Amino acid sequence: MTLDSLTRGQRCEILNIAGPDALRQRLATLGVLRGQSIQLAAVSPWGNPRVYRLGRQQICLRNEEAVYITVTDQGNGR
């Protein structure tokens, strides 16, 4: 499944990052890479953008970009 379908507090692992090169570059420099654990931390009033937590880093992503990130299915709640 893709990152934008996470429920709040759900944690899973990044399997793949697709999308335009500019986006992938940007994510890579922020330390968003394959194999990392990622968690949905907060949702804005309109459901977009959302805040994701990687370790202690919190990153705000729009859903348009989050669909490019594939994550593991068997994510469990906190």
Added chain:
Amino acid sequence: MHFTVALVGNPNCGKTSLFNLLTGARQRTGNMAGVTVDVKQGAREHKGLTLTFVDLPGIYSLSQNRVEERVARDYLLNTPPDFVLNVLDASHLSRHLALTTQLLEQGLPTMLALNMMDEAARLRCVPDIKQLSKQLGVPVLPSDGRKSAAIEPLLDQLVASLLANHQHQASLITTCSALMINYEPHVEQAIQQLTQKNISRWQAVQSLEAAGDVGFPISEEVRQTLSDQLTLLAQRHDETATELITAGRYGYIHGLFHEIDEAHIDISRLDTWLDAITLNRWLGLPLFFFALWLIFEATFTLGAYPADWIDQTVGLIGEGVTHWLPDTLFRNVITDGLLAGVGGVLVFLPNVVLLFLFIAILEQSGYMARAAFLTDRVMSKVGLHGKAFVPLVMGFGCNVPAIMATRTIEEPRARLITILINPFMSCSARLPVYVLLAGIFFADNAGSALFGIHMLGIMVAFVIAALLSRWLPAQPNEIFIMELPPWRWPSFRSLMMHVWDKVQDFLHKVGGVILVGSMAVWVLQTFPMQGEMSFLEQLGRWMAPLFAPLGFQWQETVALLSGFLAKEVIAATLAMVYQVNAEDMGGLQLAMQAGLAPAAGLALMVFTLLYMPCLATLAVIRRETGSWRWAALSIFSGLVLAWLGGWMAFNLGGLFF
């Protein structure tokens, strides 16, 4: 001897705080990314050396092509500094070290300054500084942009390193051997192919990382090899070259200090709790507006006390002058010109300072970045980029630096819209007028009136943005990825610095444009002495029909005209034309209340909010958009909107009051 030291680091790691402390400069800081947008310089003497510090915008990587990154990257390549002071956030060390590895690969003489050691200590992940220094082969020191005690050892080390470096250069021995990271085998092959074409290893790595968009010139041959190698890599891997190289960097960094496993340290409970409230899907936005309301309420009520003291002092001086000086034109210029006009603006200093203080607290605590997250959807609906939030909030202070801050917005259309709507974000120069009028006509809920007028400005800004985004041709949207900063206590020193700057700024303006404006108004008001009507009144009455539908008389008309200079002058002129026989603020308030309907008071507030930007703002709009057309449009649309808004306020307001 003279040396240049560049401060390089990720966004929001405290470079500017450190820069301010190092050079005694007073650059703006805030707990969010993108506060610094261009290159700033400042100098300091230490142990007989002159050190020029250069503060660069925060960057995540040297191989990216966003504005901030290009500014920093090109600076390092075109005017290589004698030394790089790499500033890092000790509590997020691995991410921040990724940039360090790029600097070291490039072989730049570098030294590391670890900021936020207190935060790292709180999270129990204090890095072993000695170990880090040994592994990287460069000096590493703790630092703190909030405490001057941390600066001395930092400067000592800088001077020692600079001198050593200088001597080595003289003896033709290279001091820093570039860092060498082993990347994934296919990447290494590509690097090898590229280095055979006579470019250095770091250049090869950076061209692969940036897919050829680099700051140094590369030959056609290299470009060809590069594109071949990138194609080859794309065939062999799902990941891009950037991702492979970044993974390599992180692998190297994790190898550096395996004893500290950062990933397993969680965000502190207090932070999680604060985020749970402020970022709450349903509570977050109402809470943001409540916070803003509270700020305006406090600005009005708390500001009233010191304003009263200033008012009394000005009143006492006035009485003294009246008592001691004979009744001449000279006395008149002091009491009716200087004290009424300049004093009439000076009383609002406490309000302006308080508003600034509150906004600075919001910025430095990290709340502003959260507010940007909450409002992103609305902003993108009207064609604004997420990065427009910082310039818009800065507009509450002054539109001039706010418009310059739009440089971080890459997409030209989004940037233009942000520039053009910025004047509707009510700057602090308009605050005196609101405080004066709200105190007269909405005495019971003046704070809410202030809040309301600022909200109206935001709403108008959004409507105009929506219209402009329909009208201007659309361009592909820029990606919006923002890091949420951790919550931080605003530093007392930096808050006081902000406030003091604002006080100075205000006094400077009072002694400059407001004084000149007041004198001009006084002259027009006093002459001709024989006629029935002063020049000012003649001018006002001649223009007044234009403003009659808004409920204004000649007094308001001339006040608005004088506001072309600077918006504070409106308050000064009102004080002068109404205060002819009044002694203090109380007298002015009574005189205005008698002369003006409440609905007209509201209309005057709305008109002041919307009508043309001040001269300084127009000049900066012209400079940043590169054309007078946009500045002209800004004047024209402002005047039309202000008239319509004032008319509506007067007529709708008339139904209620």
